[in-house]
Amino acid sequence: MVRRLCRQLEEAGMLSSALFVIRRDQTALLRRRIGGSGLVIPEPGRRGTYMAAALAAAYLHSVLSADPDEIVCVMPADPLVDETFFRTIARLPDALEQTGAKLALIGTVPSHPSDQFGYIVPEGAVPSGGHAAVRRFAEKPAASDAEKLIRDGALWNCGVFAFRLKYLLASMAERELPADYGSLQELYGRREADCFDREIAEREPEAIVLRHDGLWRDLGSWSSLSDHLGTSVVGPGAIIGDARGSHIVNELHIPIHVIGVSGIIAAAGPDGILVADKSQSSRVRDLPPHAGRPMYGEYAWGVRRVIHADAPDSGGRTIALASLTPGAVRQMPEEPGGDTLITVLSGEGTLLRLDGSLKPLRRGETVLLARGERYALQTDSGMELIEVHNGGPAHMLEQDDANEPG
Structure with a gap:
């Protein structure tokens, strides 16, 4: 939009x-x-x-x-x-x-x-x-x-x-x-x-x-948006039987099936699943704020999707996939209570440490980012990573863009 x-x-x-x-x-x-x-x-x-x-x-x-x-x-x-x-x-x-x-x-x-x-x-x-x-x-x-x-x-x-x-x-x-x-x-x-x-x-x-x-x-509500989707199912899934006026919008890889339920919206993404009567869908604004860690985020440097997250009281391990766009510089601040293991899945780039030292990164390489140190990842061509954060919540603190007011 x-x-x-x-x-x-x-x-x-x-x-x-x-x-x-x-x-x-x-x-x-x-x-x-x-x-x-x-x-x-x-x-x-x-x-x-x-x-x-x-x-x-x-x-x-x-x-x-x-x-x-x-x-x-x-x-x-x-x-x-x-x-x-x-x-x-x-x-x-x-x-x-x-x-x-x-x-x-x-x-x-x-x-x-x-x-x-x-x-x-x-x-x-x-x-x-x-x-x-x-x-x-x-x-x-x-x-x-x-x-x-x-x-x-x-x-x-x-x-x-x-x-x-x-x-x-x-x-x-x-x-x-x-x-x-x-x-x-x-x-x-x-x-x-x-x-x-x-x-x-x-x-x-x-x-x-x-x-x-x-x-x-x-198009400010699910009810009005669904009228303009052009199809009743977006993403994996199907609508079966007498389910008039129902729509599926699915960003997950797991299929959603709606059987015999009319007039609903079933929307699924990394941060949750919504099933609502279209006539009541505006009440999504009444939901309490999401208290957990964000499972998906788009940043100035690229995209990060959490694929596994332990409960905080069980160690707080987080596994995520990150995709850095060409020319990106990603700050990696200190993450309280743990360290981060990154593995390069594709592309190449450079790891910059606070002391000024550089380490080239290529496909298949694994690097441990120790607790208490600061790093930056830089890539000219783009890079995909899998990252495992151990011990404590994974707070990905992003630097404000240079052109952000204030």
Whole structure:
């Protein structure tokens, strides 16, 4: 989804001014998807769309010294849209200027009375390619209420908001949020999660909505994503019998079979397995945070997948496969309570020790990385490793990318 978004932003001439706000532990994954495009702003934790927008505003204000009258557009990264959507985005500044509104949104004509989307109720009909004042909002109404909203001319809320930078900075000041990027980063994790719709849009009396008539699909849930997969089974497995509307998305090598169960999503990956009724799949947000070690990670240097992990109270041995991309440099900090044995499966590279000594690494070589020492692995051509960490948790502490803000 992010790659498609970047391609569309570039085609619309907007990529050079894009800022991507994402949780800190996913920044390396995002950069692998977008390459050198855009600027990545790491969130210390997930605190909702309002706090994410505030973090970007603080960066624009205190780091980039942006003009307070600069118009900022906030949008999600997961909608399926066509090029006309970005032409609608390009109309937002003129609409704000012409109307004097403080906030501009984008809405699209509903294709059916859904209870999964928010609705914007305008003041009168919104002509194609036009805009109107916002009368009120309705967040995920019942299907029967959605039918009435559509008859009244309501639009689906596309989750896009445009405003002048000073507008959000003033809102932050009211909530005692610092406009300094570093200060906001420090207290970010202590703030409650806030939604931009509730905190800003639903409270703003001077808002307008622009009508978008092209493609728009929200892919932010398993239910909506499965409608666009093109197949009912992705990965090993099968759906058997009367299992209408069920989907499998499997990243494991072990097959999943669904027999006679309709309307479910069965999704499996290294960090866990989800089986959910599609109508209830949004409740995945209510799950408690995963307390175990991450079983799969994408980093600036490559990919690491844990294939075995002992319980911490039984020695804490971890076995993982790691793939370093060409030109990668991977830091190997001290791992408390143990050492790491690495074996080169393919490719070649160099092991650099803290004392400056070098050891060439080739296919089939095994090296013990002793506890308490620091190392770095460097490869020009790429390299695949199997690594065994003995004694204590394997905390792969990654260096921040050089171009990460702050």
